[in-house]
Amino acid sequence: MVQAAGALPEAVRRLAEADFDDVARSFTGAGFDVAQPADGILTIRRNATVRGERPAVLVSVGVHGDETGPIELTAYLLDALSREPQALAVDLMVCVGNIGAIRAGKRFIDADLNRMFRVERGALSGTAEAARADAMVAATAAFFDGTGPQRWHLDLHTAIRPSVYPTFAIVPDLIEAGARRALVDWLGEAGIGAIIMNPESVGTYSYYSAEHHGAAGTTVELGRIGTLGQNDLSQFAAASHALDRLLRGMPAPGTASQPHVYKVARNIIKLSDAFTMAFGKDTQNFTPLRKGDEIARDGDTVYTVQHDEELVVFPNPDVRIGLRAGLMITRAD
Ligand SMILES: O=C(O)CCC(=O)N[C@@H](CCC(=O)O)C(=O)O
Ligand SMILES: [Zn+2]
Numbered sequence: 001m002v003q004a005a006g007a008l009p010e011a012v013r014r015l016a017e018a019d020f021d022d023v024a025r026s027f028t029g030a031g032f033d034v035a036q037p038a039d040g041i042l043t044i045r046r047n048a049t050v051r052g053e054r055p056a057v058l059v060s061v062g063v064h065g066d067e068t069g070p071i072e073l074t075a076y077l078l079d080a081l082s083r084e085p086q087a088l089a090v091d092l093m094v095c096v097g098n099i100g101a102i103r104a105g106k107r108f109i110d111a112d113l114n115r116m117f118r119v120e121r122g123a124l125s126g127t128a129e130a131a132r133a134d135a136m137v138a139a140t141a142a143f144f145d146g147t148g149p150q151r152w153h154l155d156l157h158t159a160i161r162p163s164v165y166p167t168f169a170i171v172p173d174l175i176e177a178g179a180r181r182a183l184v185d186w187l188g189e190a191g192i193g194a195i196i197m198n199p200e201s202v203g204t205y206s207y208y209s210a211e212h213h214g215a216a217g218t219t220v221e222l223g224r225i226g227t228l229g230q231n232d233l234s235q236f237a238a239a240s241h242a243l244d245r246l247l248r249g250m251p252a253p254g255t256a257s258q259p260h261v262y263k264v265a266r267n268i269i270k271l272s273d274a275f276t277m278a279f280g281k282d283t284q285n286f287t288p289l290r291k292g293d294e295i296a297r298d299g300d301t302v303y304t305v306q307h308d309e310e311l312v313v314f315p316n317p318d319v320r321i322g323l324r325a326g327l328m329i330t331r332a333d
Pocket of ligand 2: 063064067157158
């Protein structure tokens, strides 16, 4: 649950409750065009005459309600910027994703919001999160519409289980080469240890922005899930600095190490209630498996490792039928 009022720093409480009123007032007072096109969504832009000259940056948090670290990180950055609004050098959209789930301290209420960003939603279409995804899609389209070519979408998450790389990101393959280079450099600056190049949407928000709006979109796993207000913010320090630097338009330091590069070998899709995995769902991300090892079975279907080595990411047999229960990846660099 979001802690009782007073127990959380004010900036964090406000962002977790999707209350942008103070921030909006501050940027409006400084002459920006500010709008709240839907609950939990704020856009701050320079007036229309200079629109398109500035990068457009979408920062989303809380797409999974129990991934609270990025909410804290973003709350502090936004609060600091609102005290010196002229320092904002980009057109900015901030999106607090699954507001009800954040309030409940759960990953989602009814179904995973981060599988709704595709036309075919199947059994997910009637769920509580579907309408929220529609609102996010509409606001995202309106935000990117008319902005210049520099478009970013940083969808900030934290992972359920430990990971060989404590921080990593999933990057859609289809991002144009120049924008991808800039994104990967930024991810290095943000202390991200590995990136996974992904050729195919499973309905995620960042893939949607990349595919439909030409954004350098990525899902960034910044560490482990934690309780709102009790996250160890030191694990997010590099990402926080890099995001602050991007929003203020400061030059990149140019000294960051590059993330290791992996690519998706296969999405393991749960086909039926008979689905079982050959290892526990607490298996850490980037655990290597050898050719022929069993990954999962689903009725008569047995999934085995096809390459000499594949690493497992996000193993979770408890997802709904039709959704990704794990990601198998191979080393690409
Ligand atoms: O730790 C986990 O199992 C889930 C962490 C998480 O929410 N990951 C994202 C990744 C999205 C992507 O593939 O771009 C998700 O599963 O939605
Ligand atoms: Zn997540």
